[in-house]
Amino acid sequence: xxxxxxxxxxxxxxxxxxxxxxxxxxxxxxxxxxxxxxxxxxxxxxxxxxxxxxxxxxxxxxxxxxxxxxxxxxxxxxxxxxxxxxxxxxxxxxxxxxxxxxxxxxxxxxxxxxxxxxxxxxxxxxxxxxxxxxxxxxxxxxxxxxxxxxxxxxxxxxxxxxxxxxxxxxxxxxxxxxxxxxxxxxxxxxxxxxxxxxxxxxxxxxxxxxxxxxxxxxxxxxxxxxxxxxxxxxxxxxxxxxxxxxxxxxxxxxxxxxxxxxxxxxxxxxxxxxxxxxxxxxxxxxxxxxxxxxxxxxxxxxxxxxxxxxxxxxxxxxxxxxxxxxxxxxxxxxxxxxxxxxxxxxxxxxxxxxxxxxxxxxxxxxxxxxxxxxxxxxxxxxxxxxxxxxxxxxxxxxxxxxxxxxxxxxxxxxxxxxxxxxxxxxxxxxxxxxxxxxxxxxxxxxxxxxxxxxxxxxxxxxxxxxxxxxxxxxxxxxxxxxxxxxxxxxxxxxxxxxxxxxxxxxxxxxxxxxxxxxxxxxxxxxxxxxxxxxxxxxxxxxxxxxxxxxxxxxxxxxxxxxxxxxxxxxxxxxxxxxxxxxxxxxxxxxxxxxxxxxxxxxxxxxxxxxxxxxxxxxxxxxxxxxxxxxxxxxxxxxxxxxxxxxxxxxxxxxxxxxxxxxxxxxxxxxxxxxxxxxxxxxxxxxxxxxxxxxxxxxxxxxxxxxxxxxxxxxxxxxxxxxxxxxxxxxxxxxxxxxxxxxxxxxxxxxxxxxxxxxxxxxxxxxxxxxxxxxxxxxxxxxxxxxxxxxxxxxxxxxxxxxxxxxxxxxxxxxxxxxxxxxxxxxxxxxxxxxxxxxxxxxxxxxxxxxxxxxxxxxxxxxxxxxxxxxxxxxxxxxxxxxxxxxxxxxxxxxxxxxxxxxxxxxxxxxxxxxxxxxxxx
Numbered sequence: 051x052x053x054x055x056x057x058x059x060x061x062x063x064x065x066x067x068x069x070x071x072x073x074x075x076x077x078x079x080x081x082x083x084x085x086x087x088x089x090x091x092x093x094x095x096x097x098x099x100x101x102x103x104x105x106x107x108x109x110x111x112x113x114x115x116x117x118x119x120x121x122x123x124x125x126x127x128x129x130x131x132x133x134x135x136x137x138x139x140x141x142x143x144x145x146x147x148x149x150x151x152x153x154x155x156x157x158x159x160x161x162x163x164x165x166x167x168x169x170x171x172x173x174x175x176x177x178x179x180x181x182x183x184x185x186x187x188x189x190x191x192x193x194x195x196x197x198x199x200x201x202x203x204x205x206x207x208x209x210x211x212x213x214x215x216x217x218x219x220x221x222x223x224x225x226x227x228x229x230x231x232x233x234x235x236x237x238x239x240x241x242x243x244x245x246x247x248x249x250x251x252x253x254x255x256x257x258x259x260x261x262x263x264x265x266x267x268x269x270x271x272x273x274x275x276x277x278x279x280x281x282x283x284x285x286x287x288x289x290x291x292x293x294x295x296x297x298x299x300x301x302x303x304x305x306x307x308x309x310x311x312x313x314x315x316x317x318x319x320x321x322x323x324x325x326x327x328x329x330x331x332x333x334x335x336x337x338x339x340x341x342x343x344x345x346x347x348x349x350x351x352x353x354x355x356x357x358x359x360x361x362x363x364x365x366x367x368x369x370x371x372x373x374x375x376x377x378x379x380x381x382x383x384x385x386x387x388x389x390x391x392x393x394x395x396x397x398x399x400x401x402x403x404x405x406x407x408x409x410x411x412x413x414x415x416x417x418x419x420x421x422x423x424x425x426x427x428x429x430x431x432x433x434x435x436x437x438x439x440x441x442x443x444x445x446x447x448x449x450x451x452x453x454x455x456x457x458x459x460x461x462x463x464x465x466x467x468x469x470x471x472x473x474x475x476x477x478x479x480x481x482x483x484x485x486x487x488x489x490x491x492x493x494x495x496x497x498x499x500x501x502x503x504x505x506x507x508x509x510x511x512x513x514x515x516x517x518x519x520x521x522x523x524x525x526x527x528x529x530x531x532x533x534x535x536x537x538x539x540x541x542x543x544x545x546x547x548x549x550x551x552x553x554x555x556x557x558x559x560x561x562x563x564x565x566x567x568x569x570x571x572x573x574x575x576x577x578x579x580x581x582x583x584x585x586x587x588x589x590x591x592x593x594x595x596x597x598x599x600x601x602x603x604x605x606x607x608x609x610x611x612x613x614x615x616x617x618x619x620x621x622x623x624x625x626x627x628x629x630x631x632x633x634x635x636x637x638x639x640x641x642x643x644x645x646x647x648x649x650x651x652x653x654x655x656x657x658x659x660x661x662x663x664x665x666x667x668x669x670x671x672x673x674x675x676x677x678x679x680x681x682x683x684x685x686x687x688x689x690x691x692x693x694x695x696x697x698x699x700x701x702x703x704x705x706x707x708x709x710x711x712x713x714x715x716x717x718x719x720x721x722x723x724x725x726x727x728x729x730x731x732x733x734x735x736x737x738x739x740x741x742x743x744x745x746x747x748x749x750x751x752x753x754x755x756x757x758x759x760x761x762x763x764x765x766x767x768x769x770x771x772x773x774x775x776x777x778x779x780x781x782x783x784x785x786x787x788x789x790x791x792x793x794x795x796x797x798x799x800x801x802x803x804x805x806x807x808x809x810x811x812x813x814x815x816x817x818x819x820x821x822x823x824x825x826x827x828x829x830x831x832x833x834x835x836x837x838x839x840x841x842x843x844x845x846x847x848x849x850x851x852x853x854x855x856x857x858x859x860x861x862x863x864x865x866x867x868x869x870x871x872x873x874x875x876x877x878x879x880x881x882x883x884x885x886x887x888x889x890x891x892x893x894x895x896x897x898x899x900x901x902x903x904x905x906x907x908x909x910x911x912x913x914x915x916x917x918x919x920x921x922x923x924x925x926x927x928x929x930x931x932x933x934x935x936x937x938x939x940x941x942x943x944x945x946x947x948x949x950x951x952x953x954x955x956x957x958x959x960x961x962x963x964x965x966x967x968x969x970x971x
Contacts, residue, residue: 053082053083053084053086054086056083056086057083057086057087057088057185057186058079058083058086058087058088059087059088059089059090059118059120060076060079060088060089060090060106061090061120062090062092062120062122063092063098063099063102063147065090066079067102067105073109076089076109076113076115077113080113080115085116087115087116088115088116088117088118088182089106089109089110089115089116089117089118090106090117090118090119090120091103091106091117091118091119091120091165091170091171091179092119092120092121092122093119093121093152093161093164093165093167093168094122094150094151094152094168095150095152095164095167095168096149096150096151099168100168100170103168103170103171104170107170107171107175116178116182117175117178117179117182118179118182118183118185119161119165119176119179119180119182119183121152121155121156121161122151122152122153123153123154123155124153124154125153125154125155126154126155127154127155128152128153128154130154131153132375133427133428134153135375136371136372136374136375136428137371137428137431137433139371139374139375140370140371140374140375152164158180161180162176162177162180165179194452195447196445196447196452196453196480196482197480198480199479199480199481200326200481201481202326202327202328202481203445203446203447203480203481203482203483204258204259204261204262204328204483205261205265205349205353205444205445205446205483206261206264206265206446207261207264207265207268207348207349208261208264209446213258213260216260216261216264217255217258217260219260219264220251220254220255220260220263220264221251221255221260223264223267223297224247224251224293224296224297225247227296227297228243228244228247228296231295231296239305239306242305243292243305246292246305246313247292247293247296249313250291250292250293250313251293253313253317253318253319254293254317256319257317257319257322257323259317259322259328259329262328262329262483263293263297263329265348265349265444265483266297266299266331266333266485267297267298268348269341269344269345269348269349269485270297270298270299270333270341270344271298272344272347272348273335273340273341273343273344273345274298275344276340276343276344277340278335278336278337278340278341278344279335279336279337279493279494279497280298280299280333280334280335280341280493281300281333281334281335281490281493281690281694282300282301282493282496282507282508282509282510282513282693282697283300283301283302283334283510283689283690283691283693283694283697284299284300284302284334284686284687284690285331285332285333285334285488285687285690286330286331286332286684286686286687286690287315287316287684287686287687288300288316288331288332288686289302289304289311289686289689289690290304290311290312290313290314290315290316290686291304291313291316291317292304292305292313294316294331299331299333300510300690301509301510301511302510302686302689302690302693303510303511304686306511307689308514308554308555308556308595308596308597309555309556309559309595309598309605309685309688309689310595310605310607310608310611310685311607311685311686311689312607312610312611312620312685314610314620314621314623314624315606315607315610315624315684315685315686316329316686317329318621318624319621320621320622321621321624321625326481327481328481328483330484330486331486332440332486332488333486333487333488334488334490334492334493335487335488335489335490335493336489336490336493336494336497337489337494338440338487338488338489341487342354342356342442342487345442345444345485345487349444352448352449352450352451353444353445353446353447353448353449354442354443354444354449354485355442355443355449355455355468355469355470356437356438356441356442356467356468356469356470357437357438357441357442357443357469357470357472357473357474357477357484358435358436358437358438358456358458358469358470358471358472358473359435359436359437359438359439359441359473359474360432360434360435360473361432361433361434361435361436362429362430362431362432362433363428363429363430363431363433364394364429365390365393365394365410365425365429366387366390366391366394367428367433368425368426368428368429368431369383369386369387369390369422369425370383370387371425371428372424372425372428373386373387373425376424378421382418382421385415385418386414386418386421386422389413389414389415389418390410390413390414392413393408393410393412393413393414396408396413396567408567410422435456435458436458436460437458437460437467437469438469438473438474439488440486440487440488440489441474441477441484441485441486441487442484442485442487443470443472443477443482443483443484443485444483444484444485445482445483449470449472453470453471453472454470454471455468455469455470455471456468456469456470456471457469491716491720492536492694492697492698493694494716495534495698495709495712495713495716496694496697496698496701498712498715498716499701499705499708499709499712500701502705502708502711502712502755503701503705503708508697508700510693513693513696513697513700514554514555514696516700517555517696517699517700518554520700520703522703522704523696523699523700523703523704524551524552524553524699525703526698526699526702526703527547527548527550527551527552527558527699528548528551529548529736530544530545530547530548531702531732531736532544532547533713533725533728533729533732534698534702534709534710534713534729535695535698535699535702536691536694536695536697536698537562537691537692537694537695538695543565546561546565546577547561549577550576550577550579554597555597555689555692555693555696556595556597556598557597557598558692558695558696559685559688559689559692560576560598560600560602560604560688561692562683562688562691562692562695563604563605563682563683563685563688564576564577564602564604566681566683567681568680568681569604569681572602576600576602581600582600582601582602583600583601584601584667584670584671584674586653586657586659586667587657588615588652588653588656588657589601589612589615589653589667589671592608592611592612592615593608593611593612603674603675603678603682604678604682604683604685604688605682605683605684605685605688606624606627606682606683606684606685607684607685607686608678608682608685609623609627609675609678609679609682610623610624610627612671612675613626613645613675615649615652616644616645616646616648616649616652616668617644617648617651617652618641618644618645618648626638626641627679627682629641630675630676630679631679631680642672645668645672645675646665646668646669646672649664649667649668649671649672650664650665650668651664653667653668706733706736706737706739707737707739707755707757707760707761707762708755710729710730710733710737710739710762711753711754711755711762713729714726714729714730714753714762714764714768715752715753717729718753718765718767718768723768723769723770723888726768727888727889730762730764730889731889731924733762734922734924735924737760738760739760739761739762740759740760740761740762741761741762741763741764741891742759742761742763743820743821743822743891743892744764744766744817744820744821744822745822745824745825746780746784746817746822746823746824746825746826747784747825748763748784749781750763750764750765750766750777750780750781751765751766751767751774751777751778751781752765753765753768765777766780769816769886769887770886770888771813771816772813772816776811776813779809779811780809780817780822782809783800783803783804783807783809786803786807787799787800787803787804796826797823797826797827797832797835797866798835798839798859798862798863798866800823800826801814801836801839801846802846802859805846805847805848806848808848810840814836815833815836816886818832818833818836819833819874819879819882819883819886820882820883820886820887820891821892827871828871828872828873829873829874829879830872830873830874830878831869831870831871831872833874834869835862835865835866835869838862838865839862842865844858844861844862844865845858846858846859846862876894876896876919876944877942877944879892879894880902880942880944881942884904884941884942889904890902890904890917890922893919893920893921893922894919894920895920896919896920897920897946898918898920898921899946899947899948900918900919900920900944900945900946900947901916901917901918901919901925901944901945901947902916902917902919902942902943902944902945903915903916903939903940903941903942903943903944903945904916904917904924904941904942905926905941906939906940906941908934911928911929911930911931912928912929912930912931912934912939913926913927913928913929914926914927914929914939915927916945916947919944927950954966954967955967
């Protein structure tokens with residue numbers, strides 16, 4: 051290490067002093083760093099520190115090494131001691147050596163007094179050690195562009211070109227792309243499209259943001275060339291620019307979209323120039339790693355690195371820490387934890403802007419709020435550093451030199467990654483380009499399924515057209531077959547979707563916006579499809595469409611249109627919505643007056659309404675705008691996620707085998723075996739898809755399908771506790787053991803071959819129980835023999851001598867012959883399969899009225915799912931609580947159904963009376 055680049059100290063008690071040859075080490079360090087090396091003294095009033103300080107003074111005098119004061123600052127103030135102790139306790143960390151240490155950040159006077167109290171250093175020595183800390187003032191001011199928060203650090207691929215030349219390059223790219231695309235657009239609309247393209251290009255050029263789009267265009271293009279897949283829809287407000295489609299960022303055509311998308315929602319000249327901010331496109335991808343590689347190839351290795359993110363204590367973690375440290379009773383701690391989980395689950399499914407309006411106090415019971423408040427001091431405490439899940443920093447400057455790099459282990463891949471030492475807040479503050487490349491399962495699912503059916507993926511306009519009036523597609527929502535369907539997998543959302551039953555992309559998009567928490571007061575009216583309008587034709591026409599003839603202000607774009615109708619410039623409208631939502635009243639009041647005045651004037655002129663009535667309508671409309679600002683959603687984002695959902699509904703309804711194969715494979719790769727079970731259950735119920743039992747000799751290393759048999763063949767990895775190795779071992783074993791079924795093809799020889807070649811494992815027990823080796827005999831016989839083979843008196847092992855093996859093989863053969871060839875009983879087999887597979891795969895030759903309980907939902911009125919033992923058919927039955935309490939049923943219990951009573955479901959009407967629901971039971 052260059053001696054003039056750093057200052058070095060002997061450090062605290064955990065430094066060189068723990069080595070026996072510390073004096074030799076100090077001599078070597080001092081010889082190298084010379085005047086830049088210091089011996090460190092600290093003020094802890096404990097014996098060990100006093101000993102170290104005395105030794106420091108001896109060595110300082112002996113070798114003429116300067117001394118310097120140091121502190122162990124783990125907190126700012128000593129008043130924070132309990133909070134630190136609570137945190138360490140929550141992490142199971144103890145530092146017994148720290149007892150009676152000073153761990154705060156003292157003032158000069160405090161530190162001086164502590165050294166005086168310690169009584170080792172003289173006054174002059176103490177002053178010397180404190181004065182030597184002023185060397186840090188000798189550091190030269192580091193002058194770098196990264197610390198200038200007024201300069202936008204937008205990297206360019208073309209530094210040799212002027213800004214004007216780069217703008218021209220961007221314009222040429224867009225118009226060339228339009229020439230390629232215009233053949234897909236009706237000739238009569240070309241003028242309209244070209245006018246809109248011109249507006250968008252002007253906005254980008256006038257804000258000097260051409261480089262942003264040129265860069266991402268090359269990255270995405272290269273990523274696709276390398277085999278990566280980008281969403282066919284989009285994310286956020288990016289599809290509100292038609293240029294996003296021309297550049298290959300989306301297939302959404304905002305100009306012809308059935309849902310109104312405003313380019314001003316994405317970027318405006320005013321917002322970019324006033325805020326000095328960058329455009330922000332988040333890319334949903336199937337495999338971000340491919341695009342990260344493309345990004346490095348395009349911009350250069352030292353100019354693109356993953357960013358870091360600081361993990362902070364969330365509500366649940368802060369509460370658990372507080373409850374543990376303050377001895378909150380187990381019952382209350384768990385009760386509040388459950389309420390916090392509901393809050394965090396609500397946040398999980400909320401849009402970023404909507405999260406601001408979700409309060410945890412809507413979930414915490416009133417009587418526990420004061421107790422919960424005790425945990426707030428731990429909220430947002432930084433407790434970890436990790437790789438940012440999706441963001442990279444991109445600059446023309448060398449990131450290694452400007453920021454430095456940090457190596458972090460990824461929890462996802464269990465591999466080390468080099469990251470730039472910069473987080474999102476710093477990048478935003480200093481106007482740097484943070485490129486977000488997100489891994490999104492639905493993108494992977496869509497492309498995998500299209501690949502299996504060997505069809506080029508539809509664009510969004512094509513998809514909407516093929517789904518028009520296709521009942522099979524829309525019945526996916528109506529019937530609740532929503533496993534793997536974007537935005538609909540939560541049980542509550544599935545049920546809402548079944549009731550609302552969307553019939554087109556506009557309704558689907560509106561539904562996704564309407565289920566957000568902020569819209570709940572209006573949701574019932576929405577779901578019931580009750581007429582809703584302002585009763586003012588011009589105003590209603592602004593909001594309503596042919597496919598969605600309602601005046602709900604679901605989207606921010608609805609509000610933007612109404613504000614523009616009142617004469618407010620469209621490019622100012624989004625900022626107004628943000629100011630209303632954030633309750634910036636000083637900025638809202640003048641807009642309110644302008645709106646009411648302008649709206650009143652338009653209503654008088656266009657609707658011929660009297661001034662008094664027009665003024666009343668204007669004020670009511672403003673109130674609607676204020677109310678909707680807390681729940682209105684970005685229509686381009688809602689439209690995008692609705693599109694992702696529609697892809698799933700189309701593929702599942704028309705190509706169910708391929709859809710479930712793709713979905714289950716993705717879930718298996720993620721290790722989400724619970725969702726695999728849900729998908730299998732739905733596939734059987736909705737599409738009568740077969741899932742054949744596992745059999746030795748089959749390739750169960752991967753998921754495959756058979757259209758002729760309407761079957762999906764699972765992999766052994768789908769079983770909990772099974773991984774890649776056992777699946778690959780079984781395939782290899784079946785290939786190596788033998789192909790011909792001759793006299794040597796028996797279970798004893800199989801076990802011997804498996805043992806001799808290191809294939810035998812404890813997983814054989816589970817495989818035997820689920821009938822995997824059924825061709826060799828019935829599974830109870832196989833299991834008993836396996837126990838004898840592996841642990842009986844005549845057990846067989848590859849470590850045995852040949853003589854021992856020769857002696858035991860005949861004995862094992864005799865044991866095999868003596869064991870009755872029997873299967874497990876029905877009850878035993880059900881137990882085996884539920885424990886290993888968490889489902890029942892065997893159909894039994896019994897009376898058709900026998901069924902086994904496989905799932906219990908006891909939250910309200912008991913609901914139990916039964917599987918018919920003969921046919922495998924599954925049905926859910928509701929049982930009265932009184933009956934269930936008297937005759938409880940457990941998972942795995944077998945019942946004989948003698949009579950089933952079918953009753954209509956009940957609901958309350960508008961008068962609050964219970965009524966029957968037709969066709970629902």
